[in-house]
Amino acid sequence: MTEDYTPFxxxxxxxxxxxxxxxxxxxxxxxxxQDVARQSDGQYKLGPGTLYDNLQKLMTQGLVEESPKPPAHxxxxxxxFRLTSFGRGVLSAEIARLDTVVREAKVHLRAPRRAT
Amino acid sequence: MxxxxxxxLWLHPPVFRRxxxxxxxxxxDQAAESQGALALFLDGLGSLARQWLLRSGWWxxxxxxxxxxLEVTFGGFGxxxxxxxxxxxxxxxxxxxxxxxxxxxxxxxxxxxxxxxVMYLAVFVTGGLTIMVIGLTFWMKTFAARRRPAAxxxx
Numbered sequence: 001m002t003e004d005y006t007p008f009x010x011x012x013x014x015x016x017x018x019x020x021x022x023x024x025x026x027x028x029x030x031x032x033x034q035d036v037a038r039q040s041d042g043q044y045k046l047g048p049g050t051l052y053d054n055l056q057k058l059m060t061q062g063l064v065e066e067s068p069k070p071p072a073h074x075x076x077x078x079x080x081f082r083l084t085s086f087g088r089g090v091l092s093a094e095i096a097r098l099d100t101v102v103r104e105a106k107v108h109l110r111a112p113r114r115a116t
Numbered sequence: 117m118x119x120x121x122x123x124x125l126w127l128h129p130p131v132f133r134r135x136x137x138x139x140x141x142x143x144x145d146q147a148a149e150s151q152g153a154l155a156l157f158l159d160g161l162g163s164l165a166r167q168w169l170l171r172s173g174w175w176x177x178x179x180x181x182x183x184x185x186l187e188v189t190f191g192g193f194g195x196x197x198x199x200x201x202x203x204x205x206x207x208x209x210x211x212x213x214x215x216x217x218x219x220x221x222x223x224x225x226x227x228x229x230x231x232x233x234v235m236y237l238a239v240f241v242t243g244g245l246t247i248m249v250i251g252l253t254f255w256m257k258t259f260a261a262r263r264r265p266a267a268x269x270x271x
Contacts, residue, residue, distance in 0.1 A: 028139075029136075029139050029140075029143055030139075030143050030147070033143065033147065045151060047151070047155065047156050047159025047162075047163075048139070048140040048144060048147070048156065048159065048160070048163075049140065049156075049159040049160040049161075049162055049163025049164070050159055050163060052132070052136040052139070052163070053132075053166050053167065053171070056132060056135070056136070056171070057171070075142075077138060077139065077142055078139070078142075079139060
């Protein structure tokens with residue numbers, strides 16, 4: 001049975017970047033912020049308010065969940081987050097949607113402009 | 117600035133504050149130099165507004181109150197329109213016995229407290245209260261749904 005992801009699409013830029021950041025590995029809040037800045041070459045910077053506001057929403061929707069802390073030398077105050085399988089499905093659906101948009105945009109931008 | 121940011125976190129809804137305020141303050145300490153303390157503070161302000169208005173369901177109460185006020189205000193305008201003659205000419209005042217008659221011949225300022233006036237006011241007060249109760253009910257439902265464990269939540 002395939003799940004319907006359409007109610008969650010399109011994702012906001014912040015939600016998209018957060019999910020993208022968690023797709024690779026489990027991260028804590030500050031790690032997500034740094035990875036989002038890296039993804040966008042520093043053009044999009046998340047503040048902690050925006051980050052946790054979105055994380056709360058994504059957790060409520062079941063797209064993200066808290067992961068057990070790694071036992072290593074990490075700061076005990078840090079909480080780690082990970083993508084759920086449902087969240088991965090939503091992210092994939094959003095990427096597919098964006099892919100269509102990009103392809104469409106390329107076709108339109110390549111086409112010669114008609115004089116009006 | 118750290119103290120201001122801490123106060124800002126304290127103003128967030130309790131559920132959010134308990135869950136994330138500690139980490140947000142920790143990130144503020146880490147990122148204040150690279151991102152700028154003011155930028156982080158403004159980001160926190162945005163988060164505060166979103167949390168109270170969008171996530172906590174308080175907007176429904178605010179909307180209910182606004183609608184109730186709107187209704188009462190328009191009721192007042194209605195009085196000005198329909199009871200205008202009495203405001204201009206107090207001698208026009210005459211006893212009224214029902215709501216329909218009151219709307220054409222009466223104004224609160226110049227009428228004794230009749231059953232018509234009481235009913236007229238009761239309609240507005242009851243209407244306003246009904247809207248507020250509906251808003252409150254929706255808000256309570258949202259609150260109950262948010263507290264339910266994610267596993268039992270219907271998508």
